[in-house]
Amino acid sequence: MKTNRLAEAIGNIDNDLIEQAVNSGTDAVRTTERKESVQRRKWPAYSSVAACLCVAAAAAFIVAVVWKAGIFRKNPAEVPATPGEDTVIDYPIDSDAVLILSEGTVIGGRRVEFQRVGNVLFDHGEGGIGNGNAEDYAGLAGELAFTSEDGSEWFHIKGSDKLAVVICKKDGEYSSWAFYDFYPYDYPYAEVLDKIYTVRSADDVLRIVVNPSLSDMTPEGQKLQKQIGTLAITDDKSVERFYNILVSMERTTDIIVDAGPESVKANRYLTIELSGGTNITNLKYDAINGRFYESGGIVYSVLSAEDRAWLESVMNISYNPENLLPTPSPTPLP
Amino acid sequence: MDDTAIIERCFARDETAIREISEKYGKLCYSISYNLLHNHEDAEECVNDMLFAVWNAIPPTRPENLGAFVSKIVRNQSLKRLEYQTSAKRSMERTVSIEELDEVLPDERYAPDVSDEEVGRLISRFLRKQKDTERNVFLRRYYFFDSVSEIAERYSFTESKVKNMLYRTRNRLRKYLIKEGVEI
Numbered sequence: 001m002k003t004n005r006l007a008e009a010i011g012n013i014d015n016d017l018i019e020q021a022v023n024s025g026t027d028a029v030r031t032t033e034r035k036e037s038v039q040r041r042k043w044p045a046y047s048s049v050a051a052c053l054c055v056a057a058a059a060a061f062i063v064a065v066v067w068k069a070g071i072f073r074k075n076p077a078e079v080p081a082t083p084g085e086d087t088v089i090d091y092p093i094d095s096d097a098v099l100i101l102s103e104g105t106v107i108g109g110r111r112v113e114f115q116r117v118g119n120v121l122f123d124h125g126e127g128g129i130g131n132g133n134a135e136d137y138a139g140l141a142g143e144l145a146f147t148s149e150d151g152s153e154w155f156h157i158k159g160s161d162k163l164a165v166v167i168c169k170k171d172g173e174y175s176s177w178a179f180y181d182f183y184p185y186d187y188p189y190a191e192v193l194d195k196i197y198t199v200r201s202a203d204d205v206l207r208i209v210v211n212p213s214l215s216d217m218t219p220e221g222q223k224l225q226k227q228i229g230t231l232a233i234t235d236d237k238s239v240e241r242f243y244n245i246l247v248s249m250e251r252t253t254d255i256i257v258d259a260g261p262e263s264v265k266a267n268r269y270l271t272i273e274l275s276g277g278t279n280i281t282n283l284k285y286d287a288i289n290g291r292f293y294e295s296g297g298i299v300y301s302v303l304s305a306e307d308r309a310w311l312e313s314v315m316n317i318s319y320n321p322e323n324l325l326p327t328p329s330p331t332p333l334p
Numbered sequence: 335m336d337d338t339a340i341i342e343r344c345f346a347r348d349e350t351a352i353r354e355i356s357e358k359y360g361k362l363c364y365s366i367s368y369n370l371l372h373n374h375e376d377a378e379e380c381v382n383d384m385l386f387a388v389w390n391a392i393p394p395t396r397p398e399n400l401g402a403f404v405s406k407i408v409r410n411q412s413l414k415r416l417e418y419q420t421s422a423k424r425s426m427e428r429t430v431s432i433e434e435l436d437e438v439l440p441d442e443r444y445a446p447d448v449s450d451e452e453v454g455r456l457i458s459r460f461l462r463k464q465k466d467t468e469r470n471v472f473l474r475r476y477y478f479f480d481s482v483s484e485i486a487e488r489y490s491f492t493e494s495k496v497k498n499m500l501y502r503t504r505n506r507l508r509k510y511l512i513k514e515g516v517e518i
Contacts, residue, residue, distance in 0.1 A: 004432050005450065006439040010476050011409050012454020015402035017461055021473035022362065022401060024466070025488035215375065255364050294374075 117146070117154070119184075120195075122166065122177035137174035141167040162278050163196045181298060182251070189292075189300060190247040199274060202243035206273040208233040210315045213267035213284070224264045231316060238314055245307050246283075249292060249300040256289045256299055263288065265319035287317045337400040344392040352385050359401055363408035369431075369479035370412045371419075380415060384408040409477070431479050434500070438508045445518045453516055460510045464503060471496060472503045 142158035145166055152170040154177075156162065165178050179196045193199035212228040215221075233239060266287040272280040282294045290308045292300040303311070312318075335354045343351035363384055367377035384407045397403035416432075461469045471489065474480045482500075486493045511517040 004435045004439075005441050005444050006435045006453070007432050007476065008410075008413055009450040009453035010435075010457060011406050011413070012451050012457075013461065013473075013477070014455075014458040015399040017458060017469065017473065018402040018405060018477060019399055020466070021470045021477065022405075024470035025474070025485075255361050298374075 119182055120163070120179065121181045121183055123180035137167050137176050138169075140176070141169065141174065160276065160278060162198055162276070164278055164280075185251055185253050187251050188247070189249045189251065193247065197274060197278060197280060198276075199243075202236075202240035204275050205239050205243055206275055208239065208242055209271040209273065211269045211271065213264045213269055215267060216264045221264050228264070228316075233314055241310065242314075245303065245311065246292075248307075249303065252299050252301050254299045256286060256291070256293060262319055266317060268315050268317065285311065285315065285317075287312050287319060288321075340400060341392060341396060344389065345396075352389055355388060355400070355404060356381070356385060359404045362401070363404055365480075366405060366409050366478050367412040369481070370409075370416055376415060377412070380408055380411045383411050387411070405478075431475055434504065435476060438504050439511055439517050443517050445516050448516050453511075456511070456514050456516060457507070460507055464506075468499055468503050471499050472507075475500055 140157055141155035142160060143156050145154045145156050145163060147153050152168055155167040155169065157165055157167065163179055165176060168175050168177055179192075182191060197204075199205065209230060209232045211230050212225040214225070216224070233242060263286070268285045268287075270280070270283045270285065272283065274280065283292050284294060285292050287308070289302065290305075291302045335358070340351050340354045340358070343354070360381055363381045364377050367380040368374070371377055371380070384404055387407050388404055391407075395403075461472065464472070467489065471485055474485045474488065475482070480488070482493050482496050485491070485496045489496070491499075508517065
């Protein structure tokens with residue numbers, strides 16, 4: 001399978017068009033849009049009244065049809081504008097949920113990557129369980145977590161009360177989904193610990209295993225990883241302080257750029273082992289930027305200097321800030 | 335820092351130029367790459383590859399528009415990486431935006447004697463005939479690979495409006511490419 005040639009050809013369009021598109025949609029453009037919108041509203045009064053009546057009649061019809069169909073019971077934030085479009089309805093996580101097939105990427109010919117259930121994004125993946133076989137997933141399904149209006153059932157993994165990985169049964173077929181993110185992207189990490197992993201105090205954390213970063217897999221990088229080695233934070237006081245740091249941070253939409261080989265010295269990949277057998281495996285610490293992050297572009301808030309110093313001490317992190325100029329890998333020119 | 339000053343620093347082999355490019359355009363380039371690859375590490379690597387490529391390309395190249403120059407490089411790097419991943423069956427993922435372009439002009443209908451540069455020029459000409467908003471929405475989707483929801487938010491449109499706009503522009507582009515002999 002190749003990428004499309006037309007996609008490559010679009011990369012050759014004129015620079016000024018790209019520049020305009022970069023800056024488009026800024027406040028200035030929105031102001032213009034708003035002005036146009038205001039001008040459009042300068043209709044004769046009777047037109048407005050007629051339009052309102054039409055809209056009201058249409059809305060009443062739609063509500064009646066939708067209500068009868070039982071598509072939603074609670075307050076929807078958004079409904080599809082035309083039939084066949086993706087449905088996006090906001091639900092709190094603990095309520096009955098409607099599934100949303102996100103527009104995303106095509107996996108194995110199917111247009112699914114994420115499903116948003118309420119304010120939770122699930123990533124279509126095995127989440128470290130099973131081997132992709134639907135029958136295996138059926139065997140892994142435990143207690144029912146929630147149901148959707150389309151008849152799909154979502155199960156916890158057998159013996160677990162967490163939502164880190166869930167099994168979906170739709171039209172008799174089972175698939176597994178892993179927690180990816182909350183939407184919108186501005187929430188405290190405490191929400192993830194609470195809602196997804198049912199971690200409500202430091203007592204729920206058994207220990208924190210600190211592994212070297214795998215960002216550089218060259219022989220030099222692997223040698224460095226061996227030197228750094230793995231350590232575990234197990235004493236109660238340290239685990240509690242670690243937990244308190246985690247609950248203090250917030251998801252941001254910031255972007256951090258990899259600092260090259262130096263990041264192996266400065267970054268650590270964590271495995272947070274929880275009581276009940278589930279582990280949190282996607283958190284990483286970046287000492288250069290002083291914050292935690294995850295694969296997939298999830299970046300948390302910058303920690304206080306005091307917390308950073310403590311973390312870097314307990315995780316045995318040392319790096320040379322003078323070597324932080326990005327050191328790109330040697331690849332041929334495009 | 336002004337783009338001209340950054341370029342001058344590159345010519346002077348001053349490595350702080352790379353840091354300036356990273357600060358000024360890193361976010362834009364990361365988002366293009368991430369929109370395509372959906373992987374944090376891959377996107378970061380593409381941004382780093384871009385910085386390396388820019389360092390090697392300037393001098394002798396003196397880009398007129400540094401932002402467009404770096405975005406083209408990272409887009410190209412990311413498309414190549416996506417192609418490598420898909421052809422090596424490392425991943426079965428393709429972005430929906432590329433699927434949509436496949437519908438406009440599948441590779442098997444691409445005239446063999448027309449270069450990508452030529453098609454780029456034709457698309458530029460086509461886009462100049464479109465309304466500003468339609469052109470920018472098209473580019474946000476197929477140059478920057480933004481999702482429909484991101485575009486809707488950027489322009490304060492509904493997602494439905496964005497989808498309809500893209501659908502109409504794609505149809506017009508297809509007719510234009512057939513007329514120009516690019517699509518056979």
